[in-house]
Amino acid sequence: MIQLRLAACLVGLLFTIAQTVHADGLVLNVGYLRLEEPPRPVLSNLDPIPEDRGIAGAALGRSDNATTGQFLGHSYTMDVVSLPPDGDVVDAARTMLAASRVVILDMPAGALLQVADLPEAQGALLFNVTAQDARLRDGDCRANLLHARPELAMEADALMQVMLAKRWGKIALIEGPTPEDAALAQAYRTSARKFGLKIVSDKAWTFDTDLRRAAATEVPLFTQGFKKHDVILVADAHDDFARYIEHNTWEPRPVIGSTGLQALAWSPVVEQWGAAQLQSRFEDQSARRMWPRDYAAWAAMRSIGEAVTRTGQTTPDALRSYILSDAFELAAFQGRALSYRAWNGQLRQPIPVVNARAQVAAAPLDGFEHARNPLDSLGLDQPESACTAFGE
Known part of the structure; x- marks a missing residue:
């Protein structure tokens, strides 16, 4: 009888806590700003570029965040603005930053730097899901800009x-x-x-x-x-x-x-480590396969959600500090936990090496070691980087 009373009290206490957390729940609005790419003439039109490339990945990430967040009283919204190639990205960014201090940016390197250098962007948290330019991880890095897309x-x-x-x-x-x-x-x-x-x-x-x-x-x-x-x-x-x-x-x-x-950062032929389940959920949502930019946008949104879950906060400073810390890990269907390089904001991830129908390998391969993290055998390493904005 005593055990039953204790159990009832415990259930009641947990219910009360859950109600309190939900009542004081956190709401995070994430912006998604895209500068559309002008069409290029190519020899073959067999592989059309999806109109929602990138945006669909972020949408799935928001849905995944919401699934976890519902138990904690956390909710997520996403505002999407897609500009034509000649659109005013600076004006659009100012408007978006007034509504959200956490923004996913889908645009080339030059436009990214324009946004990151705005006075309104100082203290914000920005994610690059498109540009693979080395300079963004090197001398042109910005402390408010993290990179969910792998560098070239x-x-x-x-x-x-x-x-x-x-x-x-x-x-x-x-x-x-x-x-x-x-x-x-x-x-x-x-x-x-x-x-x-x-x-x-x-x-x-x-x-x-x-x-x-x-x-x-x-x-x-x-x-x-x-x-x-x-x-x-x-x-x-x-x-x-x-x-x-x-x-x-x-x-x-x-x-x-x-x-x-x-x-490639991601491919439809990646099937191990639960990746087939991610692919399936994406296809159910978007009626197409996931592209590398979709995966980068999904990873950016999930990084945000993971940081909110672990810290219980939504301020850019708190999220950025946690994401760049040794405590951050993102389970992302790649066989290893993903994390961010604290010296230039680049997301560490394994890179699938694939052909049209199968995954051949996942780098880094066995035997390619690194003093800090085997994933740092890929890309610009800290001693090679001229990035000083992160203070590492």
Whole structure:
């Protein structure tokens, strides 16, 4: 009888606490500001870009936060503003920051810095889910800007680790014609030097012919002059011509980088560690597959939710301090807990290395160690970074 009374009292106490927490519940409004990308002419239209790319990932993250938050009296709202390519991002950011001090930014590096440097953004917490530029994690870092999207160097390093493990030591590099292609090619060159791989041929792609008709004749001629190589690495940031290189080369070699074997922050073929369940929930919500930008936006929103859950606070300073602390961990269906680098705000994550139908590896591979965290073997490490805004 005494035990029953104690149990009843305990249940009553827990119910009272739950009511009190819910009555004093926290509400966090997260802003999502997107600067739309102008359409680019590409050779193939087989892979259209979803209109809600990024936004759909954040929406799933908000839903996941709400599922956890309902037991704690925490609720989350999301305001989305999507600007045309010529929209006034500064004016829109000022309006959004007046309504929310926690904002997810989906835009190129230049626009990101414009927003992060606004007086209204000082003391806010901003998340980059798009730009992979090295400078944002280096000399152009900002203390109020965290990066849920991997930098290019992280993906390049993941690919090089796999090549090293497979003993593909000699690389023929093809670089596309755009500035984004040049940045990707430079990331590959830097990573190849880091891991002791050799680029034996380095050639610019200058064709403007319709490869849908001419690939079988043009590509063999283009690749015929390559020095002896184990693999062809293609830097095609816009997914324009790379697909026509594979299976059309002069010598039968693996084609990797922007086609074939790829290092991506996320891919529909990732199935382990509960990833299939995340993929399924995303498809149920959005009627399509999850893209890397969706995953970055989901991770940003979940990082926010995890910080609110653990701290019981919604102020940007409290959330930022916890997210950058050693205590923060995000379970994100990658087989390892994700965390943020305290010296430049980059999210640490494993990088899946995949082909069109299966995951081949997850970097960092076994044997690639690091004094602090194996995930720091990918991308810009603290001694290499010129970022001083974080005070580390």
